[in-house]
Amino acid sequence: MGRSHAGRNCGDYGEVMGMENPSEPPGTALTPDEWRGKEIFFRNFHTKFTYSWDTGVAIGHFLEALKGGKIVGRSCSGCNRVLVPPRMFCELCFRPTDDWIDVLDTGVVNTFSISYVNNDASRREQPLFVAVINIDGASPGMGFLHLLGEVDAGQIHVGMKVRAKWKPAHERTGAITDISYFKPSEGL
Amino acid sequence: MNNKAGIEQYLYASFGPELKFGRWLMVSKAFTDKLVGNIGALLLDDKVAIVGIGYSGFSPATPSQSYKELIFDAASRAYAECSVNPRKDVESFVCCEEDLWEGTSITDEYAPDQLGAAQRNICTVSQDGLNGVATAYMHIKSGVASIAVVESHSKLSNVLSQSQVREFALEPYYERPILSDGIPVAAMQMRRFMHDYKVTEEDIAQVVSKNKKNGLFNQRSSYAADVSVEQAMRSPFVWNPLRRIQMAPPADGCVVAVLASAEKARSMTEQPVWIKGIGWNSASTSAESAISSDALYAKEAAKMAYKIAGVNSPKSYFDFAEVDDTYAFKELQHAEALGIADMDVSKGNMPAVAPVPINMSGGSLSLGDLVEATGLVRLLEAVQRLRNAERKRSKGSKRALVQSWRGIPSSSGAVAVLGVE
Structure with a gap:
């Protein structure tokens, strides 16, 4: 704690064990003033790291397709799967994948979570729905993380059919957020 | 078998x-x-061999590939060399990477797929790739695995704040308030080394000229050039006495090595390169302890590796060496620590010809700084040179020394003794 005398009133081990009031901890309590002031030494440090990741072939093409309002995957003729998001290699077969496949912009909620608070623990006016969507046309269990919208918390369920709500073409930038959210695609 | x-x-x-x-x-x-x-x-054959080694990248930037695609390429080549199916044959995967160079916390979680290691035995060694080789070597020696894979890569071109990452490596309480980058630590090490060993500016320039020219014969070198000693001495100072040309510039790339037990190795390749000894060491952290004229980590790591390999006189034992030269003076400092240089302080000079040829590949000064992958780059160069010599039936290159250093401000390194016999 940067303060050599912090334990000066502690006494020795025997005294501590024989304390009359065991609920009162040994030592000197820190006061708020000591904490906020300069008496306790801290070393603060802030930094900022900037990265610019190459998207590569697979994710580059995926993002380009999103900008065009489409979701694409890659097929593997080794295990006959369609991988979404796409990758240039199959992690199960360890071989290059074969072809680009257009999949649908609909899917099924695999799992979801609902949050009523923001990162700083403040209350949200509207709850946030996060879900993993299994995309139609991809192999079972293939899909990605996204948000749900135009739905009430009580209506969301595992297996719910959803459809992508795309941003208008002129707002799309080649990012996963070119899809605003997924919304229910049929009667609940 | x-x-x-x-x-x-x-x-x-x-x-x-x-x-x-x-x-x-x-x-x-x-x-x-x-x-x-x-x-x-x-x-009694419990030896460990390198049976396959593959690489990709080796360029200042690799915009056409993601790091995963870069790794898949290198791994595919390494596996093809020794006909290994990573999904079935490999029993241990070791990857060497650092979160801040990747920009992802717990970055090793993203390592398995592109190595063929999904749902298999994989671990990360947050160290230079040569330390990963030591881990894989132990997995094989202990019988945990008979075939093991080591991977490391660099995507430094994607790290826009390289100096901040180096700053982040400095001691936080009393160094970071003084310094905002690790490079001055290298410059101060260099000055102390030059002072104690009476190394001249010209000696350092000779290392630069030699390695830059050697790189011209290596297809993987992005920064090779026909640089004379005089030209090297005119390069601008970054931090006096450290000049720009004496620093390895950043590069992207990936190296994957396949290791196997002696029993497996002989059926996997006609040219096993044996790991006769391996060692690693961390001296002590912080800049002020790193500022020593001697590279203690290299000296101690070598002691360990030489003991395992039975190397008594390194100057006559080795046919060539691949030594860390991230900064030009480091090559001399490491050569001295490894016992392969004749540095006579009393005469106040460095020999023009070392008893063991060093960095015939061009070193990091020609190939670039690949951060954690640098040790595997040195290994790749040594393995290929040993194999080529064997293929040509040349008698000159049968035993190689490989050494890595973890970079500023670390005092960690590893050493491997390789041989084809």
Whole structure:
């Protein structure tokens, strides 16, 4: 704690064990003033790291397709799967994948979570729905993380059919957020 | 391959002609001695070999590939070299990477897929790739695995705040308030080394000129150039006495190595490169302790590796060395620590010709700084040179020394002793 005398009133081990009031901890309590002031030494440090990741072939093409309002995957003729998001290699077969496949912009909620608070623990006016969507046309269990919208918390369920709500073409930038959210695609 | 089948196969390979012509009755004492010796060697053969090595990238930037695609390429080549199916044959994967160079916390979680290691035995060593080789070597020696894979890569072109990452490595309480980058630590190490060993500016420039020119013969070198000693001495100072040309510029790339037990190795490749000894060491952290004229980590790591390999006089044992030269002076400092340089302080000069040729590949000064992958780059260069020499039946290159350093402000390094016999 940067303060050599912090334990000066502690006494020795025997005294501590024989304390009359065991609920009162040994030592000197820190006061708020000591904490906020300069008496306790801290070393603060802030930094900022900037990265610019190459998207590569697979994710580059995926993002380009999103900008065009489409979701694409890659097929593997080794295990006959369609991988979404796409990758240039199959992690199960360890071989290059074969072809680009257009999949649908609909899917099924695999799992979801609902949050009523923001990162700083403040209350949200509207709850946030996060879900993993299994995309139609991809192999079972293939899909990605996204948000749900135009739905009430009580209506969301595992297996719910959803459809992508795309941003208008002129707002799309080649990012996963070119899809605003997924919304229910049929009667609940 | 069980031992009996192994012995039969080995006998046939070694004594085919004798067996074929049925000259059993003519067996001499020399023959029986050889026979007994070979069987003994086979039964006790717990050696570890590098059986495959692949790479990708080696460029200042690799915009056409993601890091995963870069790794898949290098791994595919390494596996093809020794006909390994990573999904079935490899029993241990080791990847060496650092979160801040990747920009992802717990970045090793993203390592398995592109190595063929999904749902298999993988671990990360947050160190230079040569330390990963030491881990894989131990996995094989201990019997945990008979085939193991080591991977490391650099995507430094994607890290826009390289100096901030180096700053983040400095001691936070009393160094970071003074320094905002690690490079001055290298400059101060250099000055102390030059002072204690009476190394001149010209000596350092000779290292630059030699490595930059050596790189011209290496297809992987992005920064090779025909630089004279005089030109090297005119390069601008970054932090005096450190000049720009004496620093390895950043590069992207990936190296994947496949290691195997002796039993497996012989059926996987005709050219196993044996790891005869390996060692690693961390001296002590923080800049002020790193500022020593000696590279203690290299000295201690070498001591460990030499003991395992039975190297008594490194100057005559090794045919060539691949040594860390992230900063030009480091090559001399490391060579001295490894015992392969004649540095006579009393004479106040460095020899023009080292007893062991160093960095014939061009070193990091030509190939670039690949951060955690640098040790595997040195390994790749040594393995390829050993194999090429064997292919040409040249007698000159049979034993190699490989050394890595973890970079500023670390005092960590590893050493491997390689041989084709």
